[in-house]
Amino acid sequence: MKYYAADVVFPIVGPAIKKGVVAMDDQGVVQGVYNPGEIDDQLIETFKGALIPGFVNTHCHIELSHMVGQLPQHTGLPAFLSAVINERGKHEASLEKAMEEADKTMYKNGIQAVGDHVNSAVSAKVKENSPITYHTFVEVMAVNKDDVATRVDNAKEIEFHFDYKHSSITPHAPYSCSKYLFKTLKKAVSEDNIISIHNQESDEENKLFRYKKGEFLDFFKKMNMNVEDFRAQARNSLQSFLPYIPTKNKLILVHNTYTSIKDLDFVDRMGRKVYFCFCPKANLYIENRVPKIDNFMLGGHEIVIGTDSLASNDTLDILEELKVIHQEFPELDFNETIKWATLNGAKALNLEHELGSLEVGKKPGLVLLEGMDTFKLTPNVKVRRIR
Ligand SMILES: [Zn+2]
Structure with missing residues (x-):
């Protein structure tokens, strides 16, 4: 299992989560989406920006x-x-x-x-x-x-x-x-x-x-x-x-x-x-x-x-x-x-x-919007595939 966190996670279904965490298995299937503090910090890879599904x-x-x-x-x-x-x-x-x-x-x-x-x-x-x-x-x-x-x-x-x-x-x-x-x-x-x-x-x-x-x-x-x-x-x-x-x-x-x-x-x-x-x-x-x-x-x-x-x-x-x-x-x-x-x-x-969304059981890909630390999309934001 891999855990990914960012300044904000957009699961698409449900509200955006500040400092949220996404868990994915080896196949890229979502196993959970968590609030900060729910997962041991040492297990988490943390990114600057926003995490979204593909x-x-x-x-x-x-x-x-x-x-x-x-x-x-x-x-x-x-x-x-x-x-x-x-x-x-x-x-x-x-x-x-x-x-x-x-x-x-x-x-x-x-x-x-x-x-x-x-x-x-x-x-x-x-x-x-x-x-x-x-x-x-x-x-x-x-x-x-x-x-x-x-x-x-x-x-x-x-x-x-x-x-x-x-x-x-x-x-x-x-x-x-x-x-x-x-x-x-x-x-x-x-x-x-x-x-x-x-x-x-x-x-x-x-x-x-x-x-x-x-x-x-x-x-x-x-x-x-x-x-x-x-x-x-x-x-x-x-x-x-x-x-x-x-x-x-x-x-x-x-x-x-x-x-x-x-x-x-x-x-x-x-x-x-x-x-x-x-x-x-x-x-x-x-x-x-x-x-x-x-x-x-x-x-x-x-x-x-x-x-x-x-x-x-x-x-x-x-x-x-x-x-x-x-x-x-x-x-x-x-x-x-x-x-x-x-x-x-x-x-x-x-x-x-x-x-289409970060929901348990889906394999939606995981994408980072670098430079997006608020809920505003600015021209400087860049896309980077994580999974
Ligand atoms: Zn056309």
């Missing part, structure tokens, strides 16, 4: 890891997507190595689990050999009715390469999926298939759904995508596609940068549980804007955190995402946001029985 990165695309620094910033989403599609094939020789490095970096940065989107099986080997638990989301996209059946079959074939307990098929984004694809998926997936869909990352998406106008039409033209059948919906994208998502499946909506209070009311009225995933650094990279996180908090919505990919971020580091959030919303309480970055993410990915 982070959960709820949204990533590890297969874009070779694109770090390749794409211009602040172009807006449609131009960014065009650039990804044009550039991603050019550097493929470095992809394998880039994915391995990304995986190692994430582990070093204290990340214990990742919700990872893919369009192929290239990341299967890296994930199999990793200490990180991955949930792989195989993306499907199709705007033409004729493509739907083949694309769904293809996604199922890709999913076969990943751990069947930790993989699912998911629509990519409202603008890349037709109504017919949503309807087909509703029938094609079982209730335990977690869905994770990009949502309102750009206001152009709302413009497309409301008026069938804007930059997405140019994007479709460039990509030779036929959207003749698509009709303006006179409401935002979220309100248009949500009714087609099966109600019993877990649902993660990613980005939500242009989600309005009306949209949130709509979600509430549908009475379904949604995890809202924020990737603020990627939003700043692409759209130079962050979501109105305070609106989501007012409504008591479940929040989780992701890094998105190295195509739109310079790091895969959940601590850095939290720093941006605290900078943009200084009134936020770290006791709240640390839950988004750990236990909430574990719940969204069906991993809450194994990780």
Whole structure:
């Protein structure tokens, strides 16, 4: 048994403990969390800072890891997507190595689990050999009715390469999926298939759904995508596609940068549980804007955190995402946001029985936030993996 103490311990479940102690066995399974004085001092290894369970990165695309620094910033989403599609094939020789490095970096940065989107099986080997638990989301996209059946079959074939307990098929984004694809998926997936869909990352998406106008039409033209059948919906994208998502499946909506209070009311009225995933650094990279996180908090919505990919971020580091959030919303309480970055993410990915909090029987990893001696997250805080 090993005992670890720090200025403050955040078990996530229950209040933070000043000078708390965490006991872990040789396998890294938590055996107890104690108040100061309950364990003999001589047995304890003491650190300066805060101890937390490993982070959960709820949204990533590890297969874009070779694109770090390749794409211009602040172009807006449609131009960014065009650039990804044009550039991603050019550097493929470095992809394998880039994915391995990304995986190692994430582990070093204290990340214990990742919700990872893919369009192929290239990341299967890296994930199999990793200490990180991955949930792989195989993306499907199709705007033409004729493509739907083949694309769904293809996604199922890709999913076969990943751990069947930790993989699912998911629509990519409202603008890349037709109504017919949503309807087909509703029938094609079982209730335990977690869905994770990009949502309102750009206001152009709302413009497309409301008026069938804007930059997405140019994007479709460039990509030779036929959207003749698509009709303006006179409401935002979220309100248009949500009714087609099966109600019993877990649902993660990613980005939500242009989600309005009306949209949130709509979600509430549908009475379904949604995890809202924020990737603020990627939003700043692409759209130079962050979501109105305070609106989501007012409504008591479940929040989780992701890094998105190295195509739109310079790091895969959940601590850095939290720093941006605290900078943009200084009134936020770290006791709240640390839950988004750990236990909430574990719940969204069906991993809450194994990780996300320092609770007896879980194997959540153990991470030190160096330089954090109060309950405030400052820019100087650094992450260090202990277990
Ligand atoms: Zn993404």
